Amino acid sequence: MQRSSWPWRIFKALCLTAISLFFLFPILWVLLMSFQTNADILRVPPSPFFTPTLANYKALIAGELTGAGSTLQIAYMKNILNSFVLSACSVLLSLLLGVPAAYAFARYRFRLGENIAFTLLSFRFAPPLLVLLPLLLYFQELGLYDTYIGLIWVYQLITLPLILWIVRGYFEDVSPDIEHAYRIDGHSWLRSFLKIAVPLARPGIAAAALLAFIFAWNNFVFALILGSSDVQPVTVGALAFITASGIQYGQIAAGLVLSVIPTFVLALVMQRYLVEGLSLGAVKG
Amino acid sequence: MADLTLDSVTKIYRPRGREPVRAVSGLDMAIADGEIVALLGSSGCGKTSTLRMVAGFETVSEGSISLGGRRLNALRPAQRNVAMAFEGYSLYPPLTVRDNVAFALLRERAPRAEVASKVAEVAELLEIEGSLDRYPATISSGHQQRASLARALIRPAALHLLDEPMSQLEPQVRAVLRARIKEWLKDRGMTAVLVTHDQTDAIALADRIAVMEASRLMQFGTPAELRERPANLFVAGFVGEPPMNLVEAEVVAGDGRPRVVAADGLLTLELPALNGPLAPRPGQRVWLGLSPRHLAVGRGPQRARVVANQWLGDQTHLALELGDGAAALPLIAVAAGMLEAEPGESVAFEVEPRGLHLFDHEDDTALYHGSPDGTTGEPA
């Protein structure tokens, strides 16, 4: 039944290669660009052979962009740090609020429960611009404009629904009897939540946190409107590369590579949890 | 309706990156036309793999399967003329139970009136008349299983395969449905192979039972043979509820007749004079098997203490103990009807000669069975 003829196998291999190329080529190209000078990049026709240079990375790390004859001061490393602070704090706050909420939604039926859960999810598909302008006015009034706290608060619109809905599903997969058994053993409600429910949903919590982190990291429009250079993340900071004197493709590419590294590393580290999360469902306690 | 032959059938799964797994090893079976055979064993013993090979859902790694003289190995499931009732029912959800049951017959372009009367007949047999016009998802799992059985039984196929056919049936209807299904198969001379882990179903339905364990066939025989002449220690410890009491023992030479001594002399039983190549010799270590049905309580030379007395309506199960403390020898005895004995009480009992079996201590094969007529024993 599983036997397949070799023409079929070659066909499959060809298809897989084509698909991989389609998705991986842009990433590879950006990586190559980040080691090229602007002149190499703009050469026609493009050539895969060039002398690699670290100049783009050096410029980014030093914070000095040298364009056509002029030098621009940027704070790209500060932007990366901002991205990190904003995303990490947002995810942490969402975990603190979202995990207990997800547990409540998974275990208890209460009045308007489904409506509240759905409203939270709907933040995910409402266009952000809808709320941005009023928010801008509020934030200026409240003194939250251009602060970490303000942005972290707005980022909850992105991270909280994600965590709530993913983790809720994982809590629902944990047999309530396991918690009942723990309560009957004589443990309090809080202990049964902390010692049984949370550890058993841990793979789901890790996966949700990872996804929320990536979404927060990639956000552009909130930080663009509600923050200035002091708190701007990389997504907004990269705008600075478009200068009056031209577009520095090599530096943009290097900036992209640098901005992808943290999420990439995080995904690699958390991969274990993701896999564990997928396989846990198959093993009954 | 044909005979089925399995000739050194082997199934090896080769999961990528792991050791190959032998699911079925060198299975030889000859099933006669019109015979009902059960494959019995615990999960993972290879019975389901065997059934799936016969049905054509798995390739045969080695050996051959033939049905009515026709080799099946290379045929697709639809070409094999085999009807199957699946453990997971596999009813078509968008069709009513009636259409599910009639499906195969209608596809073979049987006349509608004939199909309708056959559906009515099989529905009455399995008591699903009330569910015929409902959809599978709206009926209980017991009725879904009956519908799945009906769909297989209605077909005049050369071979009927039934995978755990009774597992979901309500206990109150099991006995009568078992009897009716057996009657249906026998009346029509159908050849059937059923796979089950429930030995009650196997014993009740099958002419012969193939006991499987760890990919191998342990014994293939009638229910009476499995009960009276288990081929090895595994079958002895598996067949029967409860199965045979098994105790390590030693054969000693007596004055005249040999004896078997168990549990440091707590239990000594006389053996008839034994002959033959396999007959146990004095000094040999053996497994002593005592059939619970042939431990007669209330008479005889032995005494034991009652640990528990469980009356189950039509039969009594007694847990007995010989001796005290950690060295005590536990035995289970079964009697028909009710038996008065309080826990703690000491009772007399005797081992009827036909309930005595000996197995080799090294390779677990049977050495001796008490004879069914209760007079003399015989070497295995």
Added chain:
Amino acid sequence: MSFLILDRLSKSFGAVKVFDGLSLAVAKGETVAICSPSGSGKTLLLRLIAGIYEPDAGEILIDGKAVTGLAPDARGIGMAFQNFALYPHLTAFENIASPLRARGVAEAELTRRVGRVAEILKIGHVLRHLPRELSNGQKQRTALARAIVADARLLLLDDPLRNVDAKLRYEMRHELPRVLREFEATVLYVTQDFREAMALGRRIGVLHGGGFVQVDRPQRIYADPETVEVARLFGDPTINLYDSELAGGAVSLLGLTLGLPGAADGGRRPCRVGVRPEHVELDAGGEAAPDGGAGGLPVTIEAVTPLNQNAVLLLQAAGGGEILASTTLQRAEALARGPRRAIARVRPEHLLLFDRDSGARIRTG
């Protein structure tokens, strides 16, 4: 004074009334088996007692104190679940130790007590394993150990043998009473298997229609059922039931009229007549039958299905109607080899009569 008292409990889910004034009293140290078909609320009843759900009305008293309204951790009970409900991320040792940890038992004492219960249940060698590394039987024993380790005053066992194989189930049926005696526990044992209930319960409670229809010793439940449901639930094969009429102190059964000793010669009353399969007596048919088969019912033997200790015969009465009879293996074989005809007889004292509408037992004499 009863140790556990359930006093007129009621519980509904939406429009479905599961319990309606259910009552039960269990003595200290007693094991009561609750046996009924699925969907009758057995599991819910245990959950009400455990405090997982609260009853709508009524009172639960343990050792004289009302526990209704108390959280599960304040009720001091032990419970084993049908699906084991082990903590998948904790070892067998920690699973069993959990109730002791909740009670703040010192480490040395804790280790000793877990060790003792593990030894009694023969799982001492797997204490370091995680639940997923245990066999089904070991999981079941671990769950049982967790329920009894803290000497809970009340044990609720929710069909604990359901998910283990037949052989282990049989062994546990003999082993469990000994373990329960050792811990002097008062036990409610829920099961669907009537043999398990008869083997384990000193008394058996049959749940049906929102309450207990009969709570009695196994012998009485079997021989003297209060309702037709109780009669159908106990016995394998199931009792034969026929619609009939009680008239003139007699009932007719598949064309056979049987006088009931002591029955009042009252009016006609629709009823169902029950005959247990082991009470159907069979004589070889035809000329071999004593007195030519008079007073008996000529039947054909349609199928013989042997069981472990006996055999079940499917009989077809001459005038239509099926009878299940149970007899010894030897006798069944002899009958099956013959012309497959026989005369079936039933003694009047073995008949069980039930009201046709309510299913309640009709007692005669």
